[in-house]
Amino acid sequence: MTVRTRFAPSPTGYLHIGGVRTALFNWLLAKQAGGQFILRIDDTDAQRNQEEALQPILDGFRWLGIDWDEGPEVGGPHEPYFQSARLEKYQDAAKVLLDKGLAYRDYATTAEMTAEREAAEKAKQEFVYSRTWMAETDQQAKAFEAEGRSFVVRLKMPREGKCEFEDKIVGDVSIQWGTEADHAIQRADGTCLYHLANVVDDADFGITHVVRGIEHLSNTPRQIFIAQGLGYELPIYAHIPYVAEPGSKKKLSKRKIAEYLNNKDFKRLYQSGAEIAERIGLEIDPATFNPVLVDFYEKTGFNPDAVVNYLLLLGWSLDDKTEEFSRESMLEHFSLERVVKSAASFDPQKLVAFQGRYMNDVPLKKKTPRCARFLEKASVIQTPIECDQVAMLKQIIEAAGDRIAMAGDILNFDDFWKEDETLEYNDKAWQKRMVKPENAGFLIGELKKVLAEAPEYTASDLETVIKDFCETQGIKIGDIIHALRVSVTGKAAGFGMFDTLAILGREKVVNRITLALQKLADEKTGSTAV
RNA sequence: GGCCCCUUCGUCUAGUGGUUAGGACACCGGCCUUUCACGCCGGUAACACGGGUUCGAGUCCCGUAGGGGUCACCA
Numbered sequence A: 001m002t003v004r005t006r007f008a009p010s011p012t013g014y015l016h017i018g019g020v021r022t023a024l025f026n027w028l029l030a031k032q033a034g035g036q037f038i039l040r041i042d043d044t045d046a047q048r049n050q051e052e053a054l055q056p057i058l059d060g061f062r063w064l065g066i067d068w069d070e071g072p073e074v075g076g077p078h079e080p081y082f083q084s085a086r087l088e089k090y091q092d093a094a095k096v097l098l099d100k101g102l103a104y105r106d107y108a109t110t111a112e113m114t115a116e117r118e119a120a121e122k123a124k125q126e127f128v129y130s131r132t133w134m135a136e137t138d139q140q141a142k143a144f145e146a147e148g149r150s151f152v153v154r155l156k157m158p159r160e161g162k163c164e165f166e167d168k169i170v171g172d173v174s175i176q177w178g179t180e181a182d183h184a185i186q187r188a189d190g191t192c193l194y195h196l197a198n199v200v201d202d203a204d205f206g207i208t209h210v211v212r213g214i215e216h217l218s219n220t221p222r223q224i225f226i227a228q229g230l231g232y233e234l235p236i237y238a239h240i241p242y243v244a245e246p247g248s249k250k251k252l253s254k255r256k257i258a259e260y261l262n263n264k265d266f267k268r269l270y271q272s273g274a275e276i277a278e279r280i281g282l283e284i285d286p287a288t289f290n291p292v293l294v295d296f297y298e299k300t301g302f303n304p305d306a307v308v309n310y311l312l313l314l315g316w317s318l319d320d321k322t323e324e325f326s327r328e329s330m331l332e333h334f335s336l337e338r339v340v341k342s343a344a345s346f347d348p349q350k351l352v353a354f355q356g357r358y359m360n361d362v363p364l365k366k367k368t369p370r371c372a373r374f375l376e377k378a379s380v381i382q383t384p385i386e387c388d389q390v391a392m393l394k395q396i397i398e399a400a401g402d403r404i405a406m407a408g409d410i411l412n413f414d415d416f417w418k419e420d421e422t423l424e425y426n427d428k429a430w431q432k433r434m435v436k437p438e439n440a441g442f443l444i445g446e447l448k449k450v451l452a453e454a455p456e457y458t459a460s461d462l463e464t465v466i467k468d469f470c471e472t473q474g475i476k477i478g479d480i481i482h483a484l485r486v487s488v489t490g491k492a493a494g495f496g497m498f499d500t501l502a503i504l505g506r507e508k509v510v511n512r513i514t515l516a517l518q519k520l521a522d523e524k525t526g527s528t529a530v
Numbered sequence B: 001g002g003c004c005c006c007u008u009c010g011u012c013u014a015g016u017g018g019u020u021a022g023g024a025c026a027c028c029g030g031c032c033u034u035u036c037a038c039g040c041c042g043g044u045a046a047c048a049c050g051g052g053u054u055c056g057a058g059u060c061c062c063g064u065a066g067g068g069g070u071c072a073c074c075a
Helices: A017-032 A050-064 A087-099 A110-122 A138-146 A194-204 A214-229 A254-260 A264-279 A294-300 A304-312 A327-333 A348-361 A364-377 A387-403 A407-416 A427-435 A440-452 A459-473 A478-489 A497-529
Strands: A004-007 A036-039 A103-106 A152-155 A162-167 A171-176 A184-186 A209-213 A236-240
Touching (some): A004 A209, A050 A294, A087 A103, A162 A214, A184 A194, A194 A214, A264 A294, A304 A327, A387 A497, A440 A459, A440 A478
Parallel strands (some): A004 A036
Antiparallel strands (some): A103 A152
């Protein structure tokens, strides 16, 4: 049997990370068995601009490297893959169900239905439709129509016995048929609803495994009822727990971002992303710029493999220690049996930790263009980047090491590119390292002379030069290096000092020191004058 | 409220009757060090509760509590 799985998003304009995890599990299951993963668009209800709302979803999957064998843009033997274009099939199915007496025309108005439902709720009883407006014969139908009523098609659910099925994750499920409502499968306007469309398409596409969120578990009996009524073979069901909010067990929702921002880890992730977004002139729209959505990670320079690896482990594990999975190894080891039964909270810190590890393994050659993209977008450098700039960027990236966790972090090290005159000094660092130490100005002044004449601007040569200088002056390297850092970068922290100087080069180093000394002198005379 | 599901360190998890309850992220301490990181070493920290069954229970059974999902002419 060829394994065929599917993911069926509605075109909503965004890709939720919980959805990605579900899609990933489906993808893994199909691909590891040499089967197919299908993308189907559940747009039976959509009235909005679908083209536009679908694109971010497709882009998101492409970015993550989750490819589909059949579906939008790639086609396939069961076209179309849009439910909005498959209406006839559903209508035919509804007719079969009607003919078999497994569904009926229901002439109740919305108000009448609501009234019954509310009465049941008030009586604290389970709602069971009275079927007062049920029409099973044309004669009954005519009578209702004479009253000016219109109908929807409802499933005529059994009211005795149990629906039993095996779920690969939940286990054996048994639900009383009587607790199942007569769900509508076709609207008054003739269009069809999710349950019907879903079952018809799954059968039509030859889906063998239905792997979806646990919120669909309660939908399963009625879908089984439909499938059996239509004479379909049942797929294998697997309902995976939802992804929960950081620090709680509630379902993760993109709409609750304001609330999540109260969580310090979530906030930190969001802010680091927002800083990058701001620098590159991206609109920070909560509809798309949100760590709950995949877009966020693409925009801030995450590594898609890191995101996928993290998501894989959110609800699945191989053993007690393996955490790093390449696509190959996840395809080799994934199994539904090892999916965890309880909801897993989204942990921003751990995602970032995965990202850090993955970024470290990215070779310089690949890291450079990724970082360059951000510098270009932020207009720190020109587009396209010039050749000698590439060389400098490489030096910066190499020296920065794992201080660049996501590609967008390169923007933290933009002071190399700035004009010396526009360099900004961190006030606290300036005060502490330049103003406060009595002899900082003097030492930096002396060091400038040495640096101006240093034979070569490589990190190791500069280290020798500066160490010699310290010996001559009878000071420790710590006595001078902080002031030097502030002078040439304006910041209190950064990567290796000798690397920094080497990247900057003689001209900039000397020039920046001159400017810093000037600033210091200005401030001192200024303060004595007052 | 009805129906259904879940419950091991703060978080993700390992664990299928006998373990000093293991790992990872985070946190704390130390080392390294020119700062910030990295790295290395070490540490704190969990079986929701109550009954059974058993020589023995995180593991099996029952109950309680807590958390959550779902109840549309949405998907």
